Amino acid sequence: xxxxxxxxxxxxxxxxxxxxxxxxxxxxxxxxxxxxxxxxxxxxxxxxxxxxxxxxxxxxxxxxxxxxxxxxxxxxxxxxxxxxxxxxxxxxxxxxxxxxxxxxxxxxxxxxxxxxxxxxxxxxxxxxxxxxxxxxxxxxxxxxxxxxxxxxxxxxxxxxxxxxxxxxxxxxxxxxxxxxxxxxxxxxxxxxxxxxxxxxxxxxxxxxxxxxxxxxxxxxxxxxxxxxxxxxxxxxxxxxxxxxxxx
Numbered sequence: 536x537x538x539x540x541x542x543x544x545x546x547x548x549x550x551x552x553x554x555x556x557x558x559x560x561x562x563x564x565x566x567x568x569x570x571x572x573x574x575x576x577x578x579x580x581x582x583x584x585x586x587x588x589x590x591x592x593x594x595x596x597x598x599x600x601x602x603x604x605x606x607x608x609x610x611x612x613x614x615x616x617x618x619x620x621x622x623x624x625x626x627x628x629x630x631x632x633x634x635x636x637x638x639x640x641x642x643x644x645x646x647x648x649x650x651x652x653x654x655x656x657x658x659x660x661x662x663x664x665x666x667x668x669x670x671x672x673x674x675x676x677x678x679x680x681x682x683x684x685x686x687x688x689x690x691x692x693x694x695x696x697x698x699x700x701x702x703x704x705x706x707x708x709x710x711x712x713x714x715x716x717x718x719x720x721x722x723x724x725x726x727x728x729x730x731x732x733x734x735x736x737x738x739x740x741x742x743x744x745x746x747x748x749x750x751x752x753x754x755x756x757x758x759x760x761x762x763x764x765x766x767x768x769x770x771x772x773x774x775x776x777x778x779x780x781x782x
């Protein structure tokens with residue numbers, strides 16, 4: 536599945552489509568396309584969670600790669616996760632642009648020598664204000680953004696976290712809940728713990744599913760949804776950061 540164009544990007548999908556996302560958006564790939572894709576680009580989809588990977592000989596053809604979130608543990612040893620780690624090591628050696636979101640952020644960290652595990656604070660679900668590190672050395676890496684605010688609000692949905700970033704990585708955002716909300720490696724790796732691509736309705740559905748399968752209790756679920764009502768994510772700005780990085 537692809538959208539054709541001149542610049543070429545690779546979507547590494549680590550999650551299977553939920554019934555809600557299929558019905559509302561036609562699948563998670565469309566959610567990412569709506570957020571990141573522009574006219575004149577080609578986006579190729581590889582469902583790595585189902586063992587679909589790009590050919591190694593084709594990696595040089597891509598301008599950038601995006602790794603999605605996933606309900607799987609980034610520190611797990613399923614074959615597809617191990618294969619994904621090897622792919623990410625290869626892309627790092629090639630200095631290809633790689634954007635990792637949630638699970639993608641964590642598995643990037645693991646693949647490149649950092650440490651990932653269960654979050655000390657448990658589940659983080661809902662809106663979270665993250666603080667941008669002042670004067671981090673790669674601010675120019677955000678491209679044409681005129682001003683980066685001291686904090687941003689993002690949608691979070693995770694119970695794992697980065698414990699230790701890889702050697703040479705810079706932490707560029709943190710929160711009260713999570714010590715590594717964003718990290719970079721030189722100008723070609725960007726990890727984001729939250730979900731720039733999510734809209735509130737997608738998270739509401741995830742919260743309901745987590746409550747229904749007893750992953751979280753009902754009170755926690757209702758509190759998470761209530762907190763979503765008191766503000767809005769800085770989605771446009773976060774998406775602009777991602778697009779400036781990739782492009």
